[in-house]
Amino acid sequence: MHLHGHNFYVLHEGPGEWDGTIIRPENPQRRDVQLVRGGGHMVMQFDGHPGVWAFHCHIAWHAAGGFFASFVVDPEAIQRDLRIPPKAEQTCRDYRAWLDENSGVYEVDSLGAKARR
Numbered sequence: 001m002h003l004h005g006h007n008f009y010v011l012h013e014g015p016g017e018w019d020g021t022i023i024r025p026e027n028p029q030r031r032d033v034q035l036v037r038g039g040g041h042m043v044m045q046f047d048g049h050p051g052v053w054a055f056h057c058h059i060a061w062h063a064a065g066g067f068f069a070s071f072v073v074d075p076e077a078i079q080r081d082l083r084i085p086p087k088a089e090q091t092c093r094d095y096r097a098w099l100d101e102n103s104g105v106y107e108v109d110s111l112g113a114k115a116r117r
Helices: 059-066 077-080 086-102
Strands: 008-015 030-033 040-046 051-056 068-073 103-106 114-116
Touching: 068 077
Parallel strands: none
Antiparallel strands: 008 030, 008 040, 051 068, 103 114
């Protein structure tokens, strides 16, 4: 798993359900990518930078299948301090217009599969 915009610290990982223990609480392992075992668990802590941050698997078909989440960190600060730059908003409008005019494609997933209207 990978978390954008933060350092995260692995407090525990292993097979099955978490038993509540923390590995090396005085100095947990810092990661930006951590494997999660099939049928296992990962417990993490992360530093909190305001924003909406992607948390996802790096295996493309896992991400395409929904193994992707967004962490909303400090929503009050987002509303108060963060704004989408007008240039980014215009880029989104331009891309949507290009898709509508050129391909009819409205969604492309991480595998390149296209959904049509």
